[in-house]
Amino acid sequence: MSFSTPALSGMALAVLLSMAPHAPLRAEAVTAPPVALSCAGCHGPQGAGEGSVPRIAGYDRQAFVQTWSAFRANERPATIMNRIARGFTDAEVAQMADYFASVR
Numbered sequence: 760m761s762f763s764t765p766a767l768s769g770m771a772l773a774v775l776l777s778m779a780p781h782a783p784l785r786a787e788a789v790t791a792p793p794v795a796l797s798c799a800g801c802h803g804p805q806g807a808g809e810g811s812v813p814r815i816a817g818y819d820r821q822a823f824v825q826t827w828s829a830f831r832a833n834e835r836p837a838t839i840m841n842r843i844a845r846g847f848t849d850a851e852v853a854q855m856a857d858y859f860a861s862v863r
């Protein structure tokens with residue numbers, strides 16, 4: 760197989776663009792910090808919640824930080840978040856707390 764590099768990256772860009780969430784544009788729309796993008800796969804675009812995965816949009820900032828440390832410490836029942844919580848630094852958690860508290 761041989762790929763030409765420019766064509767390949769063009770393809771990757773097209774795929775990325777077609778996967779962008781089709782959320783309505785609002786004047787006060789907040790841009791997700793890169794660290795929060797991995798959450799969308801389960802929690803839905805902007806943390807709206809999907810299926811059995813809870814909504815985290817509008818989560819109180821302080822409650823978010825507390826919930827996060829409880830997951831990290833295995834003090835809160837979790838199927839997956841206890842493991843995910845350990846993969847982020849306090850600074851990243853603070854960024855995500857700000858972001859999810861600000862989206863509705």
Ligand code: HEC
Pocket residue numbers: 794795797798799800801802811812813814815818823826836837838839840841843855
């Ligand atoms: C693999 C799927 C998955 C991913 C990825 C994921 N979550 Fe979760 N999240 C869950 C599930 C499922 C729960 C319910 C608790 C559990 O079972 O672990 C949850 C619960 C939570 C809660 C608690 C909600 C409540 O009701 O109090 C918060 C906050 C949260 N997730 C934040 C995040 C953030 C921020 C990210 C991105 C770093 C993220 N999650 C990534 C699946 C996921």
